[in-house]
Amino acid sequence: MKRYLVLFLCGMFAISPAFCASVVATVNGTPITDTDITARTKLMARQGKTSTDNRRVALQSIIDDSVKLNYAANFGVKPTDQDATAELKRMNMSDLSASERAMAISAIKAEMAWQVIVARTILPTVDVSKEDVSSMKNELAREQGLPIEMEIVRLTDIPADIASKLTKPKSCDDAVKMAEDLGGYPQRFSAKQYELSEDIRSRVIGLPTLTWSPVVNDSVLLVCSSKRTSEYGKLDEIIKQNATYKQAMFIADQQLKQLRRKAVVVINDDRYKL
Numbered sequence: 001m002k003r004y005l006v007l008f009l010c011g012m013f014a015i016s017p018a019f020c021a022s023v024v025a026t027v028n029g030t031p032i033t034d035t036d037i038t039a040r041t042k043l044m045a046r047q048g049k050t051s052t053d054n055r056r057v058a059l060q061s062i063i064d065d066s067v068k069l070n071y072a073a074n075f076g077v078k079p080t081d082q083d084a085t086a087e088l089k090r091m092n093m094s095d096l097s098a099s100e101r102a103m104a105i106s107a108i109k110a111e112m113a114w115q116v117i118v119a120r121t122i123l124p125t126v127d128v129s130k131e132d133v134s135s136m137k138n139e140l141a142r143e144q145g146l147p148i149e150m151e152i153v154r155l156t157d158i159p160a161d162i163a164s165k166l167t168k169p170k171s172c173d174d175a176v177k178m179a180e181d182l183g184g185y186p187q188r189f190s191a192k193q194y195e196l197s198e199d200i201r202s203r204v205i206g207l208p209t210l211t212w213s214p215v216v217n218d219s220v221l222l223v224c225s226s227k228r229t230s231e232y233g234k235l236d237e238i239i240k241q242n243a244t245y246k247q248a249m250f251i252a253d254q255q256l257k258q259l260r261r262k263a264v265v266v267i268n269d270d271r272y273k274l
Contacts, residue, residue, distance in 0.1 A: 022035060024267070024268055024271075025266060025267045026264075026265070026268070027063045027066045027265050027266075028066065032059065032063070036062060036099075037055050037059055039099040039100050039102070040058035040059075040107075041054045041058045043100055043104050044058060046093065046100075055272065059272050061107070062106075064110070064256060065107055066110075066263075068111075068113055068114040068256070070263075071117065072113035072116065072117050073113075075116075075121075077117060078113070079109040079112040083108075083109070083112060084106075084108040087108050087112070088101070088104055088105065088108060114256075117252075118249065122248045122251050122252055122255070123245070125251075126244050128243045128244050128247065136239050137236070140239070141193065141205050145193030145195070145205075146192075146193045146235065147192055147193070147194065147228070147230075147235065148192065148226050148228055148229065149226065149228075150190065150196075150223055150225070150226045151172060151190045151223070151224040152188070152200075152221060152223055153175050153179070153187070154187045154189075154220070154222075155184045155185075155219060155220050155221075156185075156219045157219070158184055158218055158219065158220055159218075160215055162182050162184070163220055166178060166212045166220065168211060169210055169222070170210075171210070172188065172222075172224030175210065188224075199216075200221065203221055204221055204223050207222075208223075209223050210222065210224065211223075
């Protein structure tokens, strides 16, 4: 049945037999050829996108582009070739072959259209709460660190019996002197949380000020003081924007799956069955 449908489409659009022989799929009546898929795989390679199943991935991407453009057209969103060409130039991909260029322009137009749809119809519906932002900030602190500058004292190669004699200091100077009096060689330094190595960051985040940390790998740490940098003031808004966009793109992906299911997709070549 699929074969007869493709032949019917070829006849209806007066497409040459040689071209029809290379039609591997149609989406809403629009043919996708083996040449289209080859061009898309080459474009994907240029973008650093590789897969063990590149040709199937390429076909799915072409189908998605068609679905996105058709849906966006319902809202009057129709990016022009000029828009796509300008973006192609910005991406420094002006040396493409004719087939690769046509495919790239189609892909760029689809992505432009989809981003407009997301901005118009999905982003306004996404609400990220203060609690969500706070939770994400805590996770960011643990994983990467925040723009908070910390003054830290570190003692290395400290025996457990000596570490047990460390008491709560009154100040950073007092902590340094205490360590020296016990025969240690304290290191005193300042750094932002995100500049600290993962092992140090995990030990100082949440550590009360002027409190020695437990001994780990024969070392102890103490946070003398901490202060928020100028970057910190913008952090909540940045986290909220990123979280909003991430959630919007998740919703958009679910919507794309629904639109794909509604599209009339005919796979003519068994090698490309999805």
